[in-house]
Amino acid sequence: xxxxxxxxxxxxxxxxxxxIVKMLLRNGVTYKEFCVLSKDLYVEVASxxxxxxGRPTNVSRVSLLxxxxxxxxxxxxxxxxxxxxxxxAQVNQDRFTRVLSxxxxxxxxxxxxxxxxxxxxxxESGSFTSLAKRFGxxxxxxxxxxxxxxxxxxxELADNHYRALQRYFFPxxxxxxxxxxxxxxxNELADTLFHNLYGSGANxxxxxxxxxxxxxxQIDPKHQKAFKAFLDKEGQAFLERVDDWxxxxxxxxxxPPTAPKVRLGVGVYAIHKSHDNHEx
Numbered sequence: 001x002x003x004x005x006x007x008x009x010x011x012x013x014x015x016x017x018x019x020i021v022k023m024l025l026r027n028g029v030t031y032k033e034f035c036v037l038s039k040d041l042y043v044e045v046a047s048x049x050x051x052x053x054g055r056p057t058n059v060s061r062v063s064l065l066x067x068x069x070x071x072x073x074x075x076x077x078x079x080x081x082x083x084x085x086x087x088x089a090q091v092n093q094d095r096f097t098r099v100l101s102x103x104x105x106x107x108x109x110x111x112x113x114x115x116x117x118x119x120x121x122x123x124e125s126g127s128f129t130s131l132a133k134r135f136g137x138x139x140x141x142x143x144x145x146x147x148x149x150x151x152x153x154x155x156e157l158a159d160n161h162y163r164a165l166q167r168y169f170f171p172x173x174x175x176x177x178x179x180x181x182x183x184x185x186x187n188e189l190a191d192t193l194f195h196n197l198y199g200s201g202a203n204x205x206x207x208x209x210x211x212x213x214x215x216x217x218q219i220d221p222k223h224q225k226a227f228k229a230f231l232d233k234e235g236q237a238f239l240e241r242v243d244d245w246x247x248x249x250x251x252x253x254x255x256p257p258t259a260p261k262v263r264l265g266v267g268v269y270a271i272h273k274s275h276d277n278h279e280x
Contacts, residue, residue, distance in 0.1 A: 016190070023182065042066045043076040095137045096169035099144065100153055101243050102135040103164045121145075121160040128162050134253070150175075167240065185267060215271045228270070235268045242266055 024034060046065045051057040059077065063070045103109045103116045108126055111117055119128045132141050145162070148154040153166040171178040196208045219227070242265070251259055 020186070023179070027179065039068065039072075040076055040080065043068065043073055044080055047077060095135070095139055096144070096148060096151075096153070099131060099135045099148070100164060100167050100169055101247060103131060104167045104240075105244065105247055106131075106134075116164040118157065118161050118163050121162065167236075167243070185269075189267060189269075210266065213271065224272070231270055239266075239268060 021034075043062055043066060046062045047057045049057075050061070050065055052061070057065075059070050059073050062068075062073045062077075066073065068076075103119075109117055109119065109131055117126065119126065119131065121128045123129060128145065129141060132139070132144050136144050145154070145156075148169070149156050149162075151169060151171055153164070153169055155163040155165055157163055171181055192209045192211050196211060199206065199208075246264060251261060
């Protein structure tokens with residue numbers, strides 16, 4: 001890597017890491033702990049993604065790529081285990097959103113105007129139980145209800161009836177799952193950027209993923225609230241159209257478990273910076 005290119009990488013890295021370091025400091029993660037995690041990740045990523053001709057990366061090559069000695073690489077490789085917790089949390093969050101989306105789209109759970117019905121907890125059809133059974137996967141019914149109510153996505157009414165308040169699931173801000181969701185969002189955005197920089201498709205032809213942004217540095221601060229209202233309305237409408245498309249193209253419930261599946265979607269996020277480069 002040339003010095004000029006490496007300098008650009010470091011500039012980009014500072015921008016990428018600044019909000020992450022803010023999150024780490026806010027949650028009591030020290031520099032030493034971050035260094036240990038970084039070392040483990042260097043070995044994990046080099047081992048998984050930088051093999052030659054499709055073969056796993058051996059200890060010597062990982063050592064060469066990371067700058068760690070072979071003994072340290074072997075020690076870390078021996079200690080690395082599959083970190084399933086974050087993956088499980090992502091699956092659960094996807095299921096929560098799937099439940100809410102079905103409540104707004106599926107004919108069993110909407111009225112003649114296309115609005116989500118108030119659902120009783122029990123019942124063979126048109127109930128929260130049937131909604132959870134069809135779209136909640138293996139999340140227990142009471143756990144599903146508790147989490148959706150706690151997140152403000154569902155309102156519990158009298159006589160064990162429930163009203164949908166949101167179409168998408170957002171964990172409570174102080175909840176640990178909110179932190180895991182933030183990591184997932186950053187990961188998926190960064191993965192798209194990495195793919196567009198270095199990825200390739202069939203026959204080596206580059207097939208970029210959609211990634212765009214619209215911003216302007218000359219906005220009067222008095223328009224901040226108006227822009228938020230505009231984005232809340234238009235962004236939500238766009239995401240609901242995307243959700244409709246994705247729901248229409250899901251694999252059927254009777255598809256075999258071994259049927260191939262991919263995760264598709266799009267993320268929308270607001271940009272809000274003051275001219276001193278601090279969050280407004």
